Amino acid sequence: MSVLPTPALAHLPPGEYGSFAAGFSHPLFGLDHILAMVAVGLWASQQGRRALWVVPAAFVALMLAGFGLALLAVPLPAVEPMILASTIVLGLVVAMAVKLDLRLCAALVGLFALFHGHAHGGELGAAGAATFSLGFALATALLHGAGVGLGLLVGRMGPLMGTSGLAVSRGLGALTAGAGLILALG
Template identity: 40%
Template sequence: MKSGIKNAATALSLILLPAYSWAHAGNGAGWLHPLSGIDHLLAMIAVGAWSVQIGGRAVWLVPGAFVCFMFLGGVIGFEHIELPFTEVGVSLSVVILGLAIAFRQRLPVAAAAAATAIFGIFHGYAHGYEMPLMQNKVIYTVGFLSTTATLHLVGAFGAHFLQKVAIGSRLLRLSGALSALCGVWLVMNAV
């Protein structure tokens, strides 16, 4: 019982962090940015879902790598250091993560974390580069990182519960395939 209450409290705090960031950030773009494009939304939910498919330590290491390297990408973006093919990298993350889910790729945890870390750099760069000039960088960063972590949780909980029902694994794989198709469309528009 205590574990359930602790997990619920943790999930609630992660959900409320974006609201806190929005309340102090002026226009709230930091927490809102990951929700503003289908590319970010699909990739971040997919990271959580794929981590559950892999299982074990991947459940926290794979999303953790994404968020940590997203922070790094955000710093690079704030400084407007050139990172070529950012939109292609973001779009390809949707394709690759979708395919990983569709084909149930259980990479070693280190390889999966490294892949999501690379994707995190591209997503973070896009967030940092597009930060409004008058925005507080710290609050903006807390906003986009906490929303990202929340989206990872959405994907992880969704995959966890899907795998508990009879056709859930097939539905999860179908969702991955549909996400990958959407990613192909995004790549074609990014090139």
């Protein structure tokens, strides 16, 4: 637990580091955010084809919409529990290799994205909204890209390790869901 950031050190202050850096760091300093973002990419890689970009793009777009709702002071219920739920549910869909129509995949990740974006809006503080949102959107897209890349890599490397790439990906999903459950209970 000592390697996890403490609340006082969880995010970069925009006055010292700038709004972009504060926004960029926001998803990178929360284990729940990291796990969910990478899971989005892993799930997109399991879906294949157009999902490789549509699913992450839907997440980023609806995350920005959630950020906008927070800026407009439109409340969303249970923001933090929904973020934790996103980690568990996205981990489970990866673990079970759930195949859905692309629109349903985008809708599911988009639902969770609204809550992630709303949380980012609640952390805006003294940061400038435009550069802060650009920072967290870029960091989120990079985490999605890491998940897609990881999913594609294990798909190719799995047979070399004596297993299917899907089995490795599913294992990563199970670990993500388990970590989300631990975060939710702890």
